[in-house]
Amino acid sequence: MTLTSEPSTHDPSELLSPASVERRRDVVRQASRSSLRRRRLLGNATRAVCYVALCIALVPLAALVGYTVDRGVQGLSWGFFTQVPAPYGVPGGGIANAIVGTLIIVGLAAVMAIPVGLAVALFLVERRGRVAAAIRFVADVMSGIPSIAIGIYAYALIVVPLGPSGYAGITGSFALAVLMVPIIVRADEVAMRAVPDDLWDAALALGARRSRVARSVVLRNALPGIVTGNLLGVARAVGETAPLLFTIFGSQFLETNPFKPMQAMPLTIYTDGTQADAHLQSVAWATALVLLVFVLVLSIGARTIASYATRHAR
């Protein structure tokens, strides 16, 4: 715009005179400089805003972990891992029942969920068309279902017809499996899609059956991704409270029979943490720390496998 305020002339030699060129160059320089200054200022301001947001995000997250570690460590002892809860009012005791219960319940859930997830993912990778699209859509919607709804579903499906004997570890496993399947399906499908097309082509061209292709080509090549996805699914299930609240009933004893009521770590945190009793609250904190470590170990394991696999794929 500033350029047009230049005295307009139709004489090219006048326009190209050194003074005129210099004048115009100055105008451009100034305009670009002030524009750049303005844009840099805006950029720095927004950058500062982003850094402030980062701090705002980190403070509560750090406080959450910090408090859990700080309060949790105070309640930890060797007996905490090996003993069952002490009777009310008696000091000591541990959460062996909850640790064993969580391991059994989540283990059984994984045994139920992983094969189904694998089968559905294979189906989605191999098939095309409306059926596959519909199932993928359902899996996506399922992965957003609130865990409390899954808990009530397991209650309605198993505890209502069976009566009190329906309160069992295995009922909780079923609920967690329902929660895990959509997560596993998505992760497995992504991992299988990453298998190069040429490998499929080559295997099929060699006359391999689809079962053979699935076993030797798809599963073998997608294995790290599948393991990662399944571990993340397990990590999610380990920390869930809502599916267990109305299904496993809880137990103060070391119960290893999944057809009996069992205890799990999230349930211990929920029941003990809501009591106005210092000892029970410290048990809840310590259990929260153990659970947190469980979940983090699973997540870090999953990430390690994933990064190891990507490094060795090249």
Place this chain on the structure above:
Amino acid sequence: MVHSVGIVTSGGPGAESEAGTRPAGSTSFERRGHVAALIAHRHRRPGGRVYTALRWGGVLIFVAVVVSLVVSLVWQAAPAFRHSGFSFIFSGTWDPDTEKFGAGVFIVDTLLTTGLGLLMAIPVGIATAVALSEFLPRRLAGPLSTAIDLLAAVPSIVVGLWALLILVPVFERDVEPFLQKIPLVRHLFTGEDLGTGILLASVVLAVMMLPTMVALTRVALRGVSVADREAALALGGTQWQVVRRAVIPGARSGIEAAITLAMGRALGEAIAVSLVIGGGVSLPHSLLDTGTTLGSAVVNFFSESSGIQRSAVIGLVVVLLAFTAVANIGGQLLIRPRRSRGYERAEPEEVAPTGEGAPA
């Protein structure tokens, strides 16, 4: 390319609708479909049949679970729906003694806490993700990003315990009296400062959503191609202008997906919210009022309910299910049309070759 489409759609391994939107250079999908049609489908031997049966078995179990989930919950809730009719959703009175079941207050509280939580989590989450993926030096951003990714896995019960035992006293003693002193804003925070209430529940939801939001947004920002960034830089953009004009628009669908996912989680979060929201059953007049969301109502009322009241509580689950399903499906529909548009970003695996080929 065209002649193979007929065979491709007839079945066999491969991706479905993506085939059409792939660039002309990569015909691998079509080729695979072709080969699959010729080999896999014509030679279905017994071994293949067992395999097919196993695969279909898994799919059928999955479908059966989904169907039975919806059917059994609706079935159990039916008596309450019949009992209350439309007032189940629109009435705000929940009084088991007179058998009045209206989820209106719970719905309002659910939407209020989720909305407030999103209001806090979205700006902070996106700005944090931008800081991590665009501004901070990699040495610092790497470990911080990993830490936040890992925090996304923190169980909600741990967040709930922390909120109940640490945040409630802090809110009661410091935060809420402070908010009540700020002019104008204080009218939102009238009433007693109990610590527990809608405000704290929203904060807890925001804290729970943040790591997921940051992690997914960061992945979306990362996915914007180097070429797009370089183009914006070459036009003279400053670092922020590159982010504002090239990176954020390019990552838009990913960011929207992150928000949808976070919203779904927040709508359905029951345990942590039930610990800190206080359990009031009347319409809130201030953000400090106690309340009850759909999820926390289920946690609070389910064990000591029976008969028609239990059916009504399961009715709450059905309403909650409908809300999350609508949010999820809406989110997917929102994201999908953009995916198929012509100018959509190249997918990550197609970006890599251009990045590596640049030195040549």
